[in-house]
Amino acid sequence: MVVDTRLESARIAIVDDEAANVRILERFLERDGYRSLQSWTDPVQALEDLTRVPADVVLLDIMMPVMDGYAVLARLRELDGDGLRTPVVVLTADVTRHARDRALGLGASDFLTKPFDPAEINLRIRNILTTRFLELDLLAQKESLEVQVRERTAALRARADRLRVLSEQRERLLHRLVTAQEEERRRVAADIHDDTIQTMVALGLRIELARRKATDPALLAELDRSLETVRAATLGLRQLLFRLHPAVLDRDGLQAALRAEVEHLRESAAGPEEAVVELAGSLDAEPSLDSRTTLFRIAQEALANARRHAGAHLIRLELVSVDGGVRLTVVDDGRGMDPEIARRPRPGHLGLVSMRERAELAGGTFNVTSAPGAGTSIEVWVPAGGTDRAEEDTFADLDDVAVEVAGRSRSSDMPGGPDDASSRPGDAPDNHQPEDRQR
Numbered sequence: 001m002v003v004d005t006r007l008e009s010a011r012i013a014i015v016d017d018e019a020a021n022v023r024i025l026e027r028f029l030e031r032d033g034y035r036s037l038q039s040w041t042d043p044v045q046a047l048e049d050l051t052r053v054p055a056d057v058v059l060l061d062i063m064m065p066v067m068d069g070y071a072v073l074a075r076l077r078e079l080d081g082d083g084l085r086t087p088v089v090v091l092t093a094d095v096t097r098h099a100r101d102r103a104l105g106l107g108a109s110d111f112l113t114k115p116f117d118p119a120e121i122n123l124r125i126r127n128i129l130t131t132r133f134l135e136l137d138l139l140a141q142k143e144s145l146e147v148q149v150r151e152r153t154a155a156l157r158a159r160a161d162r163l164r165v166l167s168e169q170r171e172r173l174l175h176r177l178v179t180a181q182e183e184e185r186r187r188v189a190a191d192i193h194d195d196t197i198q199t200m201v202a203l204g205l206r207i208e209l210a211r212r213k214a215t216d217p218a219l220l221a222e223l224d225r226s227l228e229t230v231r232a233a234t235l236g237l238r239q240l241l242f243r244l245h246p247a248v249l250d251r252d253g254l255q256a257a258l259r260a261e262v263e264h265l266r267e268s269a270a271g272p273e274e275a276v277v278e279l280a281g282s283l284d285a286e287p288s289l290d291s292r293t294t295l296f297r298i299a300q301e302a303l304a305n306a307r308r309h310a311g312a313h314l315i316r317l318e319l320v321s322v323d324g325g326v327r328l329t330v331v332d333d334g335r336g337m338d339p340e341i342a343r344r345p346r347p348g349h350l351g352l353v354s355m356r357e358r359a360e361l362a363g364g365t366f367n368v369t370s371a372p373g374a375g376t377s378i379e380v381w382v383p384a385g386g387t388d389r390a391e392e393d394t395f396a397d398l399d400d401v402a403v404e405v406a407g408r409s410r411s412s413d414m415p416g417g418p419d420d421a422s423s424r425p426g427d428a429p430d431n432h433q434p435e436d437r438q439r
Helices: 019-031 043-052 069-080 097-105 118-213 217-244 247-251 254-267 289-310 339-343 350-361 398-413 417-422 428-438
Strands: 011-015 036-040 057-061 088-092 110-113 276-282 314-322 325-332 365-370 376-383
Touching: 011 019, 011 043, 019 036, 019 118, 036 043, 043 069, 057 069, 057 118, 069 088, 069 097, 088 097, 088 118, 110 118, 118 217, 247 254, 247 289, 254 276, 254 289, 254 314, 289 314, 289 325, 289 350, 289 376, 350 365, 350 376
Parallel strands: 011 036, 011 057, 057 088, 088 110, 276 314
Antiparallel strands: 314 325, 325 376, 365 376
16 A cells, blocks of 8 residues: 555556556556546547646556557657656566567656556556656755755845945045045145245244344344244144145156155154165156055055064165056065965054055055065055146145245345345245255
8 A cells, every 4th residue: 555645646647548457557556545547548638638737657558559659658758858757657568678678768667567467566656656756856956946046146146236336336435535635635735835834934034034133132042043943843844745745746756756755754864773765666657646646655654664663774665667557666674574464454554454445446456475574565556547747736836836925025024125035044935945846
């Protein structure tokens, strides 16, 4: 008896032109517990019905007068197509090798020889149906997995698209942030140059005028000290102006700006123990203003890190035109760092992060090579992005403006006029103008 309810409900089709054989097979199968049986003595009608409602297994007689079993078997295989094949058990009294080979060649699954053995029928049908349902389960599982894969793939694609959009938005936001930062630096630098520095220049001139009119030695000494304070403050403002946005970067280009930065570091060195900074290399053409600003800020940050943390004796900067862009290399002979920190900076170590983000936002690359005791090498490549050397907010003529303002101030405040004031040794604009040109 069939115990498995799934086997019990299996659809079994019997196609035999002899009604007696059909009744025998039905009786055997019903006794074994199978309940879904359908029989035909007409193979043509059987094919029509099986086309509409496929069976789980077909018991097929070979020797039939109207349409033999081989033709029915061939037609059943056409109905199966590329899908799972319906098991067909051939019923025959012909046990010759030729008959077997022909039936197997057409896709027969097994054979039952006449006269039938009930035990053999039960075992063969049971094994075939068990295999059939396992194949159906595997097919269903495969289809289910394919659906899941499609759903997961669609979800991953949607997530990837979302991440791409977020990444693009982040890049645009960072680009705007960096651009806004540079624009604000330019604005503040322009305000300092056009307002604060000119005010300090005018103050120096007024103090110099008062000094020349004073006769009291104590007052002269105090005015001298005030004049030196004004000069020192003016120099500090000019240095701050350079740190905010060096006019030479817009006016003369990247190499000139880095040369001025190196010179400034040499002049501001606290002592002989300070690292020596060298600049080497040359450019075939000047990169765009955005690219040169990016490289200059990265160089500034790299120099600051090397001087503050590396304990280096020598820092070397090199500029080279390569691959349609500019490669900046900053190498120091300092104490170096853990390579893992160089690859993945720890929280709070924003210098490497900001340099990398600046380079990547400009469409370039950023690499750090370091090891404890072996120094650090930073290599940045940024596309040239054209050779535009003009920008609306350039500071190319700021020094000329300063001279003009100072001249107007001298003309209005000094009895001797411009020529008389400019010839005096205490003239603040003349003292500081060459240095501003270098910066």
